[in-house]
Amino acid sequence: MIRVTVLGLGAAGLPVALALQAGQVPGMMLHSVAASTIGRAQAKLPDVSAHLAQDIDAMGDLVVECLPPAAFAAVVGPIVQSGRDVLVASVGGLLNAPEVAAYAGQGRIFLPSGALGGLDGVRAIAASGNAQMRLASEKPVAGFEQSAYLTAKGIVLADLTTRTCLFSGPAREGVRLFPKNVNVVAALSLAGIGADDTQLELWADPDATTNQHKVTAIGPAAHFEALTINLPDPQNPRTSALTGFSLIAALRNIAAPIRFA
Numbered sequence: 001m002i003r004v005t006v007l008g009l010g011a012a013g014l015p016v017a018l019a020l021q022a023g024q025v026p027g028m029m030l031h032s033v034a035a036s037t038i039g040r041a042q043a044k045l046p047d048v049s050a051h052l053a054q055d056i057d058a059m060g061d062l063v064v065e066c067l068p069p070a071a072f073a074a075v076v077g078p079i080v081q082s083g084r085d086v087l088v089a090s091v092g093g094l095l096n097a098p099e100v101a102a103y104a105g106q107g108r109i110f111l112p113s114g115a116l117g118g119l120d121g122v123r124a125i126a127a128s129g130n131a132q133m134r135l136a137s138e139k140p141v142a143g144f145e146q147s148a149y150l151t152a153k154g155i156v157l158a159d160l161t162t163r164t165c166l167f168s169g170p171a172r173e174g175v176r177l178f179p180k181n182v183n184v185v186a187a188l189s190l191a192g193i194g195a196d197d198t199q200l201e202l203w204a205d206p207d208a209t210t211n212q213h214k215v216t217a218i219g220p221a222a223h224f225e226a227l228t229i230n231l232p233d234p235q236n237p238r239t240s241a242l243t244g245f246s247l248i249a250a251l252r253n254i255a256a257p258i259r260f261a
């Protein structure tokens, strides 16, 4: 049995821990969890060993990272360095903190598709060479936070009455400016043609009720568009409910003798 630790018990992490606890991932078991405090972890999952996200010795063989993006680099780097494998929800962290990626090889870093469909085709089109890729993402206004960048652009989220483009440009810049919103474009970039060549458009819509992500991938062998229409997580509208399920699917794939690659 692979012993799994889940870090962060919010919209993405809690369903993963519950699925592991319920035996829904063959070959894996829930070893331990970490929330912002031990007490909060125990309140959510009373029967599971709880520790802090810094306590590497208490962790199992494989760690599922579901932390706020700001916690990513300090926590994940040392875990990978310890030789443990990590399945990462905060995929943008790999772009914003490249030193973490440099540890890969000591432990492995697994990336989920998260709130996005179509990465299988993206990888194939990227392999065919000469590809162009872009993502258009749209969320309800409540899915974003006011930031210095938006204020400097004259955008006040609380005042928006029409669908508004918050950002248009290279994925790398979008991930830096919106770390809580576009892990999906980080995943698209890493699966495809890289964060400097992948383009991002980010929209806020006061009338939207879903998080929508449209991938457009164009290559010499194929063109495709993949539209994912996600329901937001009821507790955390920034995050699509699909994210946790994608992590569960990724764990099943990692544990399986026959796996997608």
Ligand SMILES: NC(=O)C1=CN([C@@H]2O[C@H](COP(=O)(O)OP(=O)(O)OC[C@H]3O[C@@H](n4cnc5c(N)ncnc54)[C@H](O)[C@@H]3O)[C@@H](O)[C@H]2O)C=CC1
Pocket: 007, 008, 009, 010, 011, 012, 013, 034, 035, 036, 037, 052, 053, 065, 066, 067, 068, 069, 071, 089, 090, 091, 112, 113, 114, 115, 116, 179, 180, 181, 183, 184, 187, 236, 238, 239, 240, 243
């Ligand atoms: N790959 C993808 O497609 C997606 C990735 N994400 C990313 O996944 C990550 C997790 O997202 P959510 O679950 O929605 O966030 P969340 O905010 O719902 O949950 C994070 C949890 O971590 C806890 N936490 C904070 N500091 C901690 C610490 N030091 N140690 C342990 N726990 C701590 C918080 O109390 C909270 O419960 C975020 O980085 C988010 O941006 C979100 C949506 C899609």
Ligand SMILES: O=C([O-])CC(=O)C(=O)O
Pocket: 114, 115, 179, 180, 181, 182, 183, 184, 185, 211, 230, 238, 239, 240, 241, 243
């Ligand atoms: O959950 C979503 O729809 C996308 C998201 O927040 C992210 O990629 O960070």
